[in-house]
Amino acid sequence: MAKKDQRMSETETEEEETEAESMSESESGSEEQKQESKGGGIDFIMSLPDVPRNVPPHVELQRTRVFANIDAPTHTDSIQYSGAFASVGLDNSFRLDQFRNNFRVEVIRFSDDGMDMEFDMIGIDPALANAFRRILIAEVPTMAIEKVFIANNTSLIQDEVLAHRLGLIPISVDPRLFEYAESNAPNERNTIVFKLHVQCAKHSEEEKGQSKKKKDEKKVPPRITVKAKDLKWLPKGSEFYLESEDSNSNSTSKSKTYTSFTCSQDSLPEFSNIKIGFKEPLDDINIARLGPGQEIELEAQAVKGVGKTHAKWSPVATAWYRMLPEVVLLEEIEDEDAETLKEKCPVGVFDIEDIANGRKRSTVARPRACTLCRECIRGGEEWEKRVSLRRVKDHFIFTIESTGALPPEVLFTEAVKILESKCERVISELS
Amino acid sequence: MEHGSYADNSNATFSLTDEDHTLANAVRFSLNQDPRVSFCGYSIPHPSDNRVNIRVQTTGAPAREVLKDACQDLMMMCQHVRSTLDVAVADFKLRNPPKEDEDTDMK
Numbered sequence: 001m002a003k004k005d006q007r008m009s010e011t012e013t014e015e016e017e018t019e020a021e022s023m024s025e026s027e028s029g030s031e032e033q034k035q036e037s038k039g040g041g042i043d044f045i046m047s048l049p050d051v052p053r054n055v056p057p058h059v060e061l062q063r064t065r066v067f068a069n070i071d072a073p074t075h076t077d078s079i080q081y082s083g084a085f086a087s088v089g090l091d092n093s094f095r096l097d098q099f100r101n102n103f104r105v106e107v108i109r110f111s112d113d114g115m116d117m118e119f120d121m122i123g124i125d126p127a128l129a130n131a132f133r134r135i136l137i138a139e140v141p142t143m144a145i146e147k148v149f150i151a152n153n154t155s156l157i158q159d160e161v162l163a164h165r166l167g168l169i170p171i172s173v174d175p176r177l178f179e180y181a182e183s184n185a186p187n188e189r190n191t192i193v194f195k196l197h198v199q200c201a202k203h204s205e206e207e208k209g210q211s212k213k214k215k216d217e218k219k220v221p222p223r224i225t226v227k228a229k230d231l232k233w234l235p236k237g238s239e240f241y242l243e244s245e246d247s248n249s250n251s252t253s254k255s256k257t258y259t260s261f262t263c264s265q266d267s268l269p270e271f272s273n274i275k276i277g278f279k280e281p282l283d284d285i286n287i288a289r290l291g292p293g294q295e296i297e298l299e300a301q302a303v304k305g306v307g308k309t310h311a312k313w314s315p316v317a318t319a320w321y322r323m324l325p326e327v328v329l330l331e332e333i334e335d336e337d338a339e340t341l342k343e344k345c346p347v348g349v350f351d352i353e354d355i356a357n358g359r360k361r362s363t364v365a366r367p368r369a370c371t372l373c374r375e376c377i378r379g380g381e382e383w384e385k386r387v388s389l390r391r392v393k394d395h396f397i398f399t400i401e402s403t404g405a406l407p408p409e410v411l412f413t414e415a416v417k418i419l420e421s422k423c424e425r426v427i428s429e430l431s
Numbered sequence: 432m433e434h435g436s437y438a439d440n441s442n443a444t445f446s447l448t449d450e451d452h453t454l455a456n457a458v459r460f461s462l463n464q465d466p467r468v469s470f471c472g473y474s475i476p477h478p479s480d481n482r483v484n485i486r487v488q489t490t491g492a493p494a495r496e497v498l499k500d501a502c503q504d505l506m507m508m509c510q511h512v513r514s515t516l517d518v519a520v521a522d523f524k525l526r527n528p529p530k531e532d533e534d535t536d537m538k
Contacts, residue, residue: 080463094464096507105515107523119519121512127460128508134453409520413513420509422454423502426447430433430499 055085065326068372068389078126078393099123108397110408117408120324121396128419129321129396135415136319137307141175142405143192144168144312145300149240149258152297157288165287166196166300167312169228170403172279175315176414177270181303186237186259188268192276192302193238193259194231200224200290224290229283231300233276237261240299258299282404315411317401324395325370328388333362341387344376368397433495443494445485451475455483461501467492 055063062075082093102123109118121129148163155162173192181190201222237259265271277283288296307314327349333341338360342350351365370389377384400408434444447454455473462471462485470488487494 080460082464082466082468091466092464093466094461094504096504096511099508100511103511103515105512105519107519110523110527119516124508124512125460127456128505128512131453131457132512134451139453409516412516416509416513416516419454419457420506422450423458423506423509426445426454426458426502427499430445430495 055088055090064393066323066391066393068374068391070374070377070384080125080127114407115402115404116400117402118397118399121321121398123394124396125394126396129398131419132412132415133319133321133398135418136316136400136411137314139306139308139418140315140411140414141180141304141306142313142315142403143171143173143175143178143302143304144310145171145194145302146305147301147303148298149238149300150296150298151240152295154294155288155290155296156294162288162296162298166231167310169231169278169285169287170282170405171276171302172282172404173274173276175304175405178304180305186301186303188237188261188263188265190303191237191259192265193234194300194302195234195239195298196226196231196287196300197297198224198226198230198290199295200292202293222292226287226290226296227283228278228285228287230287231278234299235265235271235276237264238299238301259301279404315403315405316408317403319398319400319411321396321398323391323393324397325367325372326390326392327364327367327370328390329362329364329386330388331386333386335360337386338362341376344379345370346373346375347371350376440493440495441491442488443486445487445494445498447483447485449481450483451481452483455485457505458485458498458501461505462487462497464504465497465501467497 063079066076067074079092082091084092086092104120104122106120106122107117108120110116145163145166148159148166150159150162153159153162157165171192178192179190184190186193238257240258242256242258265276278285290296305313334355338350338352341362342348342352344350347366347369349364349366349370351363352360353363355361372389372391374389376387377389398412400411402408402411406414434446452475455475459471459473462468467489468487469490471486473483473485475483485498487498489497
C-alpha cells in the first residue's frame with residue numbers, strides 16, 4: 001500500500017511539473033508516465049474513486065446516436081473495437097448472451113398483398129444489417145427468363161429488345177424448387193419453358209378493296225397488346241425441334257427438342273398444386289404491341305440465378321433500411337415559437353399541446369416521420385440550441401419490397417441463411 | 432487461402448474468393464469485438480477480381496482460429512436473428528389475421 005501511495009504522489013508531482021513546463025518537455029513527461037504505469041499501475045488507477053466506472057453519459061450518447069447537425073452529421077461511426085472502453089473498465093467484446101438479450105424484431109406492416117413488409121431490427125450492428133440488405137438484393141436466387149428462341153417476330157420490337165423485356169418479367173414461382181442450371185442441359189429440374197404465340201388479325205380482303213374514304217370511316221384498325229399472361233407455361237418442355245443433320249434417317253425415333261425433360265413438370269409432386277406463371281397484377285405487364293398482320297412466336301427458358309449476375313434475378317424491387325430518427329427538444333418551446341416550429345417541419349413531426357393559462361408548447365408527436373431534412377434547425381443559432389436531431393445507431397427500419405416470387409419474410413430468412421452458409425464455407429476451408 | 436509465416440501464426444492474411452464487402456465487413460465487425468485481436472481489416476485488391484483479403488493480427492492466438500471463431504459468432508448471431516424474425520412475423524400475423532386471398536400466397 002505504501003508503495004502505491006508513493007507512486008501516486010510521484011504521478012501527481014509529475015503532472016504539476018508538465019503543466020508548468022513547455023510543450024516539448026511535457027511530451028517527454030507523459031512518456032515517463034506511460035512507462036511507469038506499465039508496471040501494473042492500471043489496476044491502481046482503476047481503483048481511484050474519481051475514475052468513472054462506466055461509460056460517461058455524453059460518451060454513451062455519442063456511441064449510440066448519430067447527431068444530425070446543421071452543417072454535417074457527427075459521431076457517425078459505430079464503435080466495434082473490443083477495447084474501446086477499456087479505460088473505463090468496460091468490456092466492449094462480443095458476448096452472444098448480451099446480443100440475444102438486446103436483439104429485437106418488431107413487424108410494423110405488411111402490404112395488402114403481403115409482398116411489402118416493414119420491420120424494425122433493434123440491437124444489431126450496421127455491418128450485419130447491411131450484409132442482409134446486400135444479400136437480399138444481389139444473392140437471393142429467383143427464376144428469370146434467360147434464353148429466348150424466336151421463331152417469328154414481325155413486330156416493331158427488335159428480337160434483342162423483346163428478349164430483354166421478357167427477361168425482366170418477374171415469375172411467381174418458388175426458386176427453392178429448382179436447381180442451378182450451370183452447364184447442364186435444360187431439364188425439368190432447372191428450367192421453366194414458356195411459349196408465346198400471338199398474331200394480330202390482318203385487314204380482311206373486303207376491307208382492303210374499300211375506297212380510302214370508306215376506310216377512314218372505319219374504326220381504329222385492330223391492334224393487340226401482348227401481356228405477360230400471354231406467355232403459356234409448357235410443363236412438358238420445349239415444343240421446338242432441333243434441326244437434325246439428316247432428317248430422313250431419323251424419322252422413326254423421337255425428334256429432339258431444345259430441352260431434355262424426362263417427365264412433365266406437372267407430374268412432379270412439388271408442382272402438383274401450383275401453376276407456374278405470372279401472378280396478378282404482374283400478369284398485366286406489357287411485352288409488345290402488334291399491328292395488323294404482325295406476329296410473335298417464341299419460346300422462353302427461365303433458369304435460376306442471382307441478382308449479382310443480372311438484376312432480373314433480384315427477388316426484391318428494392319430492400320433498404322434507415323436508422324430510427326430521434327427528435328429531442330432541448331428546451332421548452334412555447335407560443336409563437338411553437339407555431340413556427342410546427343410550420344417549419346414539412347412532414348409534421350411536431351405538434352402543439354395546450355398548457356395552463358392559454359399557453360402552447362411544442363411536442364414531438366411523430367419522430368418516426370422525420371427525414372432529417374434539418375429544416376427545423378435552420379434559421380439561426382437559437383434553433384440549433386432548441387432542437388436536436390439524432391439517429392439511433394442500432395435501430396434499423398428495414399423495408400423489403402418483394403417482386404412476387406417469395407413473400408418478404410421468407411426472402412429475409414433466405415438472406416440470413418446465405419450469410420450463414422458463407423461463414424460456414426470460411427470455417428470449413430480453414431479447418 | 433492463408434498467407435502467413437510458419438514461425439508466427441498470430442499474424443495472417445486470408446484471401447477469400449467469390450466474396451465481397453457483404454461477408455468481409457461482417458467478419459471484420461465480428462473480429463473487432465474479439466479481445467484477442469490487435470488488428471484486423473479487409474481490402475478488395477481489384478474491383479474486377481471476386482476476392483477479398485482479410486488481415487488478422489492477434490496478441491498471440493493463432494489467427495486462423497480467431498477468424499474461425501469470428502465466423503462462428505456471426506453464424507450464431509444469424510441463427511438468433513432468423514428465429515427472432517420468425518417469432519415476430521408469426522406474432523404479427525396472429526394479431527393481424529391475413530385476408531383470405533393471402534393464404535394462397537403463403538403456399
